[in-house]
Amino acid sequence: MKRFLGFIEKEFYHIFRDKRSLFILFGMPIAQILLFGFAITNEINNVEIAILDHSKDATTGEIINKISASKYFSINQFIEQEADIEAAFKKGKIKAVLNFENDFSKNLVKEKQATIQVITDATDPNTANTISNYINSILQNYQLDQNKDIKIVYQIVPQTRMIYNPELKSVFMFVPGVMTIILMLVSAMMTSISITREKELGTMEILLVSPLKPFQVIIGKVVPYIFLSMINAVVIILLSIFIFKMPVQGSLFLLGLESVLFIITSLTLGILISTISATQQTAMMISLMGLMLPVILLSGFIFPISSMPAPLQIISHFIPAKWFIIILKGIMLKGVGISLLWKETLILLAMTLFFIGLSIKKYKIRLE
Amino acid sequence: MKKTNVIEVENLTKMFGDFTAVNAITFEVKKGEIFGFLGANGAGKTTAMKMLIGISKPTSGKAKVAGFDVFTHAEDIKKNIGYMSQKFALYDDLTVKENITFFGGIYGLSRPKIKEKTIALLEELGLQEVANQLVGSLPLGWKQKISFSVSLLHEPQIVFLDEPTGGVDPITRRQFWEMIYKSANQGTTIFVTTHYMDEAEYCDRVSIMVEGKIEALDTPKKLKDQFKVDSMNEVFLKLARNIE
Amino acid sequence: MSITLQHISKSYKKVEALKDISFEVKENELFGLIGPDGAGKTTLFRILTTLLFADEGTANVAGFDVVKDYKAIRQNVGYMPGKFSLYQDLTVEENLKFFATIFGTTIDENYELIKDIYVQIEPFKNRRAGKLSGGMKQKLALSCALIHKPKVLFLDEPTTGVDPVSRKEFWEMLKRLQQKGITILVSTPYMDEAALCDRIALIQDGKILKIDTPEAIVKHYPKTIYNIGANNMYQLILSLNAYEHSYSVYPFGEFVHYTDQRTNFELNDLKKYLEAENLTGVSIQSTKPTIEDTFMELAK
Numbered sequence: 001m002k003r004f005l006g007f008i009e010k011e012f013y014h015i016f017r018d019k020r021s022l023f024i025l026f027g028m029p030i031a032q033i034l035l036f037g038f039a040i041t042n043e044i045n046n047v048e049i050a051i052l053d054h055s056k057d058a059t060t061g062e063i064i065n066k067i068s069a070s071k072y073f074s075i076n077q078f079i080e081q082e083a084d085i086e087a088a089f090k091k092g093k094i095k096a097v098l099n100f101e102n103d104f105s106k107n108l109v110k111e112k113q114a115t116i117q118v119i120t121d122a123t124d125p126n127t128a129n130t131i132s133n134y135i136n137s138i139l140q141n142y143q144l145d146q147n148k149d150i151k152i153v154y155q156i157v158p159q160t161r162m163i164y165n166p167e168l169k170s171v172f173m174f175v176p177g178v179m180t181i182i183l184m185l186v187s188a189m190m191t192s193i194s195i196t197r198e199k200e201l202g203t204m205e206i207l208l209v210s211p212l213k214p215f216q217v218i219i220g221k222v223v224p225y226i227f228l229s230m231i232n233a234v235v236i237i238l239l240s241i242f243i244f245k246m247p248v249q250g251s252l253f254l255l256g257l258e259s260v261l262f263i264i265t266s267l268t269l270g271i272l273i274s275t276i277s278a279t280q281q282t283a284m285m286i287s288l289m290g291l292m293l294p295v296i297l298l299s300g301f302i303f304p305i306s307s308m309p310a311p312l313q314i315i316s317h318f319i320p321a322k323w324f325i326i327i328l329k330g331i332m333l334k335g336v337g338i339s340l341l342w343k344e345t346l347i348l349l350a351m352t353l354f355f356i357g358l359s360i361k362k363y364k365i366r367l368e
Numbered sequence: 369m370k371k372t373n374v375i376e377v378e379n380l381t382k383m384f385g386d387f388t389a390v391n392a393i394t395f396e397v398k399k400g401e402i403f404g405f406l407g408a409n410g411a412g413k414t415t416a417m418k419m420l421i422g423i424s425k426p427t428s429g430k431a432k433v434a435g436f437d438v439f440t441h442a443e444d445i446k447k448n449i450g451y452m453s454q455k456f457a458l459y460d461d462l463t464v465k466e467n468i469t470f471f472g473g474i475y476g477l478s479r480p481k482i483k484e485k486t487i488a489l490l491e492e493l494g495l496q497e498v499a500n501q502l503v504g505s506l507p508l509g510w511k512q513k514i515s516f517s518v519s520l521l522h523e524p525q526i527v528f529l530d531e532p533t534g535g536v537d538p539i540t541r542r543q544f545w546e547m548i549y550k551s552a553n554q555g556t557t558i559f560v561t562t563h564y565m566d567e568a569e570y571c572d573r574v575s576i577m578v579e580g581k582i583e584a585l586d587t588p589k590k591l592k593d594q595f596k597v598d599s600m601n602e603v604f605l606k607l608a609r610n611i612e
Numbered sequence: 613m614s615i616t617l618q619h620i621s622k623s624y625k626k627v628e629a630l631k632d633i634s635f636e637v638k639e640n641e642l643f644g645l646i647g648p649d650g651a652g653k654t655t656l657f658r659i660l661t662t663l664l665f666a667d668e669g670t671a672n673v674a675g676f677d678v679v680k681d682y683k684a685i686r687q688n689v690g691y692m693p694g695k696f697s698l699y700q701d702l703t704v705e706e707n708l709k710f711f712a713t714i715f716g717t718t719i720d721e722n723y724e725l726i727k728d729i730y731v732q733i734e735p736f737k738n739r740r741a742g743k744l745s746g747g748m749k750q751k752l753a754l755s756c757a758l759i760h761k762p763k764v765l766f767l768d769e770p771t772t773g774v775d776p777v778s779r780k781e782f783w784e785m786l787k788r789l790q791q792k793g794i795t796i797l798v799s800t801p802y803m804d805e806a807a808l809c810d811r812i813a814l815i816q817d818g819k820i821l822k823i824d825t826p827e828a829i830v831k832h833y834p835k836t837i838y839n840i841g842a843n844n845m846y847q848l849i850l851s852l853n854a855y856e857h858s859y860s861v862y863p864f865g866e867f868v869h870y871t872d873q874r875t876n877f878e879l880n881d882l883k884k885y886l887e888a889e890n891l892t893g894v895s896i897q898s899t900k901p902t903i904e905d906t907f908m909e910l911a912k
Contacts, residue, residue, distance in 0.1 A: 534801075
């Protein structure tokens with residue numbers, strides 16, 4: 001045990017004396033979470049729109065007020081005729097035009113139906129889509145408010161309600177993803193680098209020719225990173241709660257346990273990488289290409305898995321990060337407990353055991 | 369017959385902040401001479417050599433290499449010298465021929481000239497058969513002989529050798545020195561930096577640097593006589609002891 | 613016997629690194645493995661320190677089989693690999709303390725053994741290992757390899773890249789360690805260090821050329837060697853090589869080591885021949901063979 005503690009002590013010296021690894025450990029998580037939270041976002045904010053109101057009656061006035069009161073849109077100008085719409089777009093400032101038909105209020109009362117044309121600038125299709133969705137939902141809210149007291153028998157109104165993230169804040173989507181990436185990065189890349197560094201230095205030879213058992217070397221390498229990754233997980237959660245006002249609906253305790261599980265999964269991946277690479281550089285390349293890219297592209301963090309082609313959907317099942325993101329979203333956003341997440345947890349656990357087995361099999365007590 | 373000096377160094381000094389790495393060294397090297405530049409690790413050898421090959425600017429003093437001033441004509445110096453180090457010599461993942469072509473190319477040799485040189489070089493070393501093999505697959509001794517020949521491709525006036533024969537087997541090492549004697553005989557000046565004292569025995573004259581200064585400079589024979597010992601190794605030991 | 617090797621062979625893909633190596637190192641012996649880079653020294657060390665399997669043959673270290681009893685060997689040997697394998701970002705003291713801990717001991721417990729060596733670097737004990745000179749790194753690496761009081765010490769090229777003063781001190785340290793009862797197997801590419809060992813094995817291209825005491829090895833050199841000097845070294849070598857009776861011609865520092873095919877011959881004839889070749893300042897003197905001469909003769 002004393003040998004083992006001595007080993008861990010040494011690992012901490014390495015970590016705290018290397019500015020590069022310190023930066024990756026503590027600078028990266030904060031930088032990433034702030035970057036994803038503030039800059040890279042697919043939510044819209046203060047999008048400038050133009051209004052072409054042919055009726056100029058009470059209802060259109062109310063709707064316009066409602067739209068301009070939301071923080072998503074601000075009204076840039078009022079246009080008087082259809083012919084000016086194109087010119088307004090071409091100036092480049094506005095992203096959408098709302099075109100209210102003639103006699104809007106009257107039609108609504110008389111025919112129970114009135115039309116608004118929403119014209120969006122689709123040079124950026126994602127934004128265009130989001131804008132039209134937002135406007136739709138504002139309109140629907142308005143309709144709901146109006147119809148609260150009246151029972152209308154003949155009409156079916158589809159009511160879209162955004163639950164769990166009613167304000168459609170994308171930071172809520174990113175936090176689980178970023179947390180996954182950071183835990184993966186810190187755990188897998190840092191351990192694989194620190195093990196291969198010993199190979200490169202030649203110290204691994206001495207460690208092997210010592211009474212220290214191979215699994216002690218490996219566990220000794222891993223323990224400091226479990227600890228540091230936990231600190232990271234806490235930092236990320238605190239940042240998201242206090243800066244981005246992200247709710248944690250479910251149990252913090254469960255969140256912690258699942259995080260430990262995922263950290264261990266990543267660490268075993270790191271060990272696995274170190275067994276197949278001889279230099280720090282290779283370890284780094286494999287971690288980045290083999291772990292980071294799949295996590296970003298295939299875990300559902302940025303691109304929804306359901307819209308991927310079938311082969312990629314199948315591949316995504318084998319990416320531990322996918323399951324962890326589901327778990328995180330479940331706990332943080334939906335507030336569900338283990339009763340609903342046991343399947344994902346079990347998959348992660350099985351993967352971890354598999355990687356541990358593989359690492360033990362691959363880890364050499366000799367140089368060959 | 370008075371030979372011309374191809375390296376002239378006067379009070380050459382290099383400071384890194386407060387630390388004097390090279391402290392006012394003065395010496396000259398004649399054309400066709402094999403000059404050993406010795407010293408322990410950290411004695412300032414490498415720093416001094418970097419100044420002479422034009423990749424580090426001296427703090428003060430004077431130095432001319434191949435007729436060019438190290439302060440003002442560093443680029444001309446680089447064209448007129450060859451360099452070979454044990455640590456980096458050739459690209460392991462290129463064939464012998466490709467290496468020769470590459471190094472000939474960076475020194476501005478024309479294609480036909482490179483072809484001609486390649487044939488001559490391979491013949492001289494008796495390596496025609498391995499011309500298309502990757503350098504990485506060849507024994508260390510061969511690599512070193514090839515890399516020395518490559519450093520001579522552009523017919524430089526001076527060749528700088530950095531610890532050229534450390535770790536090589538004794539026979540190959542002799543062959544290597546025969547190659548050095550040959551090119552010195554043809555008028556190329558050889559500047560060998562090393563901390564292997566047995567390499568020093570082969571030089572015409574050696575200088576020994578200790579803590580940034582040249583503490584001894586003469587032929588190996590005279591140095592051994594002066595210190596009343598049998599080998600350069602012992603000269604070095606005595607010198608180091610005196611300094612301490 | 614402290615170390616026994618029987619018919620050890622080892623190949624990597626195409627290259628045969630070791631070919632049928634057998635030798636023994638006695639208890640408390642200082643045994644040298646002398647050969648150039650690529651001779652197979654490191655492979656041999658790795659087999660003996662249980663880091664590699666041999667393809668063929670068996671080996672014992674301190675009474676334990678290198679394959680079956682590898683755990684026992686790992687408890688009982690000290691190993692200093694080729695590059696001074698230290699943690700560059702740990703201080704001198706932290707390095708030593710770390711290696712003591714993983715071997716289940718403390719610096720104080722075995723301080724007596726490393727004292728001689730460690731006192732020389734103790735003034736720098738708070739300096740990072742990466743900032744030490746080659747000689748100091750070497751001393752620290754040796755201290756680390758000794759800290760658990762091994763029975764057998766394996767030193768793979770401990771003097772490569774180290775200045776002559778440190779090299780000399782290092783061999784003095786090895787002698788003192790030997791007196792404390794440690795068996796030492798040391799490898800070096802420097803022929804001049806061979807004389808400092810009790811017995812040596814000359815090794816090249818994976819084959820043992822000869823095993824004996826340094827004195828016996830040079831004594832058995834079959835020919836008389838002449839130190840020949842002249843004013844033009846290159847011409848001297850060419851002329852000697854062209855000489856009809858020449859057997860071997862090797863530059864050797866300021867002289868050429870020359871042997872003749874004939875057992876008895878007139879030195880004056882040779883001198884005349886050389887002078888006829890336009891050489892001046894010709895000197896010929898018989899000299900004692902060195903380990904290096906023997907090595908070249910055997911490797912020829």
